[in-house]
Amino acid sequence: MNTSELNKLTPCRIIIFGAGSVGCYVGARLLSAGANVTFVGRPRMRETLQQHPLLATDYQGFKFETRLQPNQYQTDAACAANADLVLVTVKSAATETAGLQLAEFIRPGTAVISLQNGISNSARLEKAIPDAQILAGMIAFNVLHQHPGHFHHGTEGHLMATRHPSLNSALPWFTKAGLPLQLRDDMVSVMWSKLLLNLNNPVNALSGVPLLEQLSQRNYRRCLAMAQDETLALLKAARIPIVKLTGLPMPLIPTIMRLPDWIFARLAKTMLAIDPVARSSMWEDLEAGRATEIDWINGEVIKLAHALGRDAPVNQHLTRLIHDCEQQRRNWTADELLSELS
Numbered sequence: 440m441n442t443s444e445l446n447k448l449t450p451c452r453i454i455i456f457g458a459g460s461v462g463c464y465v466g467a468r469l470l471s472a473g474a475n476v477t478f479v480g481r482p483r484m485r486e487t488l489q490q491h492p493l494l495a496t497d498y499q500g501f502k503f504e505t506r507l508q509p510n511q512y513q514t515d516a517a518c519a520a521n522a523d524l525v526l527v528t529v530k531s532a533a534t535e536t537a538g539l540q541l542a543e544f545i546r547p548g549t550a551v552i553s554l555q556n557g558i559s560n561s562a563r564l565e566k567a568i569p570d571a572q573i574l575a576g577m578i579a580f581n582v583l584h585q586h587p588g589h590f591h592h593g594t595e596g597h598l599m600a601t602r603h604p605s606l607n608s609a610l611p612w613f614t615k616a617g618l619p620l621q622l623r624d625d626m627v628s629v630m631w632s633k634l635l636l637n638l639n640n641p642v643n644a645l646s647g648v649p650l651l652e653q654l655s656q657r658n659y660r661r662c663l664a665m666a667q668d669e670t671l672a673l674l675k676a677a678r679i680p681i682v683k684l685t686g687l688p689m690p691l692i693p694t695i696m697r698l699p700d701w702i703f704a705r706l707a708k709t710m711l712a713i714d715p716v717a718r719s720s721m722w723e724d725l726e727a728g729r730a731t732e733i734d735w736i737n738g739e740v741i742k743l744a745h746a747l748g749r750d751a752p753v754n755q756h757l758t759r760l761i762h763d764c765e766q767q768r769r770n771w772t773a774d775e776l777l778s779e780l781s
């Protein structure tokens with residue numbers, strides 16, 4: 440897109456529904472491009488953003504800081520009545536409630552992208568808001584709420600959504616924001632491929648250490664590889680193709696995970712950009728004492744296994760460990776976790 444095209448952007452009112460880590464980061468990037476963005480979220484996040492500037496940074500040196508006007512952060516869905524595009528960024532357990540709140544106000548045909556992990560969120564939104572144009576989306580990178588009001592994008596990866604004409608006016612804003620929205624016709628494959636990466640979320644959350652430190656330990660990677668192997672076999676049986684989302688070739692990921700640390704470190708250097716502070720969103724949930732998304736991540740693998748008349752023992756085991764941790768926090772060393780799952 441050249442400068443004169445960027446100067447002629449069609450106005451587009453964008454609502455971020457569920458403005459936490461992902462929502463505040465994506466919204467801040469869009470604001471940096473001059474887009475019309477309203478955040479909807481909890482009173483405590485509004486207070487944080489009244490006391491602190493909204494700051495978005497990324498691992499490649501991007502930095503944007505702004506002070507939100509009081510009306511730019513709302514705590515109910517009424518502003519969705521004027522939206523041209525809604526980005527839903529609540530955790531999976533909150534999807535139905537978010538959908539029902541939006542359904543009260545949203546105009547028929549409004550584009551709504553589920554920018555969430557898991558497989559079923561867009562279908563669940565469709566049930567709650569049948570009049571809207573619900574589109575599956577994907578955020579393939581990590582965002583950490585690092586300090587009050589400061590949201591940091593710590594790993595490589597893109598934003599993606601189902602190709603649809605209702606996104607035409609919004610697309611250039613994402614491009615201008617430096618966060619292009621990749622349009623795809625294969626979002627089922629994209630979502631399952633992202634889920635293969637998210638199988639690291641419980642391993643990371645159980646480890647209690649940042650992603651880079653966790654992934655640098657072979658026995659944690661072996662735990663992840665076990666969950667991924669089980670999932671890849673089920674996806675093959677269900678004839679769901681997977682697609683490449685990072686520098687790593689997806690079908691080889693479990694093999695790469697099992698490599699000795701020194702070879703993995705060399706390969707990862709060129710294929711996997713992660714900064715030292717990044718952590719999984721599941722770790723953030725455990726840390727905050729919230730229910731995690733385990734039932735919408737590993738739980739989807741268990742559902743797929745059952746639909747095929749099979750079992751998914753590794754994913755089932757990880758799910759149980761995370762539910763135990765939701766009740767009582769505990770950190771697992773790499774050796775402990777590997778022997779527990781083996």
Ligand SMILES: NC(=O)C1=CN([C@@H]2O[C@H](COP(=O)(O)OP(=O)(O)OC[C@H]3O[C@@H](n4cnc5c(N)ncnc54)[C@H](OP(=O)(O)O)[C@@H]3O)[C@@H](O)[C@H]2O)C=CC1
Nearest residue numbers: 457458459460461480481528529533555556580581582720
């Ligand atoms: N963080 C990350 O690095 C990544 C996250 N994702 C996915 O993106 C999605 C969002 O994750 P993340 O941003 O980390 O989640 P957060 O919990 O940080 O943000 C969601 C926010 O929405 C709020 N919320 C929930 N329901 C409502 C509601 N009805 N009205 C207003 N606010 C509401 C939550 O408040 P409360 O907690 O009080 O309910 C919370 O503040 C998840 O599916 C996650 O898996 C994907 C890639 C990376």
Ligand SMILES: CC(C)(CO)C(=O)C(=O)O
Nearest residue numbers: 579580581636637719720
């Ligand atoms: C980007 C990634 C995989 C980081 O773990 C994520 O999706 C998450 O934290 O939920």
